Amino acid sequence: MAGARTAQLRPEHGVWVAAALILAVLVLLPAYHLVVASFTTKSGLSLGNYLQVFKVPRFQEAMLNSLVLGIAASISGTVIGTLLAWLVSRSNMPYRRLIRVCVLASFAVPAFVNALSWVLLAGPNAGSLNILWKALTGSQEGFINIFSMHGLIIVAVATVYPLAFIFMHNAFESMDNEMEHAARLLGASGVRAFFTIALPLARPALIAGFIMTFLESLALYGAPAAIGVPARVYVVTTQVWSLFEYPPQVGMAAALSVPLALLTVALLWVQRMLLRGRSFGTIRGKAGRWQRANLGPWKWVAAGAAGFIVVVTFVLPNAVLVFRSLYNESYGALSWGNFTLAHYKYVLFDYIDGLPSIRHSLVTALAAATLAALLALVAAFLANRRSAGAGRLLAFLCMLPLAIPSMVFAVGLVAAYSGGWIVLYGTLWILMLAYLTKNLPYAFMSCSAALAAVHADLENAARVLGASTLRTLRDITAPLIRNGLLSGWIVVFANSLRDLSASVLLYTSATTVISTAIMDVYYASAWGAVAALSVILLAINAIAITAGYRFLSRNVLSPNS
């Protein structure tokens, strides 16, 4: 479809150029500084940092651990996620809607909060399960110790499996099940049809899910920091953080981060190659009513297993958070009188970083979301409605941050903004930049989808009637893409609130955010405060997401709904 490709030079071209420059600075500058810093040693530019990274035992160990964690978590996570997705999407397992809601809700919980709640559950001394065990059995020791490589892997799996679930669930939902039907008519049982038909058909989603969970596990910081470090299991992310302890060794941190970024880029490229040419996960057939696989009496076993997984990964950790936030821990025995609001009072009013960190989080998240939405809108408009060449470049810049883990990007930001003519390190700006850039891809994807849904003729009609380009944007395009813009805004806002891996490198005592404040009280072993702050974060998160959805679904007039 021929769009409005007028090649005239018009005043609004200035807007496009400005957007391109801003994007380049936002995305490319930190990347450039990251690479330069990795080659910068005390004796000038050299490979010294990289040599260290690959020769020093603790770094080698860290890289190995990261790989082990990544592989173990992604394989387990993909298996669990796929199984649950099939049970929810294609079988007659009871309570499947509830299971699905719980899995998606656990996706919304920030990763590090997950890790911390596990410590509150299964830490050898402070873990509620162990306390309960000791009280019930009178033994001196608990029965479960989360501080180990196994513990770390379990928590990582619990964190990343919802991602695999989402991929596979989408794939199963949109799959044309006539092929499975055909197999079943020929005599294959539901389970067999799953393994021989559904799974191979969903292979693109399977690969995508596996790669994404692997990359997610590699980029985790919260769980390795809360669980790995006490267990002396170090991974790349925790080592990068340790290199930032005073005095910060930015060059080394950069050299350690670059391989991680390269691995991410390589895997994403592999995924793209593998999925190229296929309509990934959307074999559009009559994806409507279909006959679900009848599990017979096994459906209760399935429900039990799924329920167990969900309870262990979602219900239990969050329940213990709420419980510990309201429970006075100096009392050993359980009793109603021990419930208290003291922890909330402490974090909100007495803890010096309490309210300020909440304020900082909200401010930076708001700014990041708004700026991301604006930038993404301009870029998406150019990519979608104007020249293809400039549009592709802008689209590439907007999507590039997907390939760079948060923490790596933070290292680049520190490298870029700690000296020279702009010093942003130590301010809220650098935090906002991290959130903004990291989430730009999501904002861009939202805006692109929204724009694509608006037929160019709708804008052309206005222009022929006499509206200038800017007027058309205001009167026609903007109202019609409002929902897409908003959902992009909400994603950036929520993601900014929950970030830890970038924040932990960029914050200072004056610029704490909720996530770093939680880690601070964690290191002080103030479990009640940890729980209370986490619950506050979860609450803000939940309010933002549900308010957003309420608003979006109420807008019946927009064609996007």
Place this chain on the structure above:
Amino acid sequence: MSKLELIDVVKRFGETGDAVIRGLSTRVAEGQMLVLLRPCGCGKTTTLQLVAGLLNPGRGSILIDGKEVAGAGWGLPPERRNLGMVFQSYAVWPHKTVFENVAYGLELRSVSKEELGRRARKALDLVHLGELGARYPSEISGGQQQRVALARAIVVEPSLLLLDEPLSNLDATLREQMRVELKVLQRQLGLASIYVTHDQAEAMVLADHLVVMRNGVIEQQGAAEAIFLRPRSGFIARFLGITNLPKGRIVEIGPGRARLEIDKLGAISAFVADDVRAELAAGATASVSIRPLEVAIADSRPDSSANAFEGRLIERIFLGDLTEYYVQSGEMRWRVHVASSHRFGPGDAVWLSFAPEAATVVLDN
């Protein structure tokens, strides 16, 4: 002075892309409806987009009301051309009511509130949508949405009205009804218009001036009736209706008359137009177009008539008012239309005949 003039307009896509429009020259007179007819494909919408200013020509120039609005590589933006356009997808804005849709163009022209209300309501009445002003597009039918698009375009009293296959998304009965209404409205308003379509019936109903295009060039233009009766090429003859198209070699050719030798059939005497004759000479190959209604069918050789051929009837199809006969004569299967009182049957030996005036020499393509 013409309302619109296109002079040798060329448009290519991409660096060395094929020219989508190559050397288009035509004009629209005051109050006239020009119909651009061509088989499906690109080129039609491109022409309208060039006139509207959504694209700029590679070469050539475009004049509206005698003023040049576009030339090689440049053009006034659409908002400065004072045109009205009805899109194939209607492009009615879903977030505005019917009234707001129609009023938008007037808002842009800073028209006073009472005048805006008066003119918008008048436009809505003209398209018979008077009572639907407060509805949203999602609440009205496709046909009604199309009328909204029309009202929106005419309310601003444009110099020119552009219509891009506006009826193609409607069902058949609605389409037939709407095209007559469109014609009446256009006459009533005296609006110079360009209408683009691939439907030849629609084209012939609507056109004051018909332009038949193929592969980016104009094959023939003129009054619809003239083109139908005297097509220039085999393509046009087939495109504008059913025809019989025997092909042969020119034996002799002169002003207004030519004779061709058709293999296995015999000689045909036919009319030849001057511009077609200019491209042919004795010995060249050409075809002859004879419409099914012009062919007489009898059970014995007619006395007069130069063109008479023997054949065998293959099939008889009852079409209601007409009966269609398929007759094998020579190497060709002829289609003949007669009033339905005729009674020949498959297998009958018959004679086909037609007057030389009824046959037209057309160029091969």
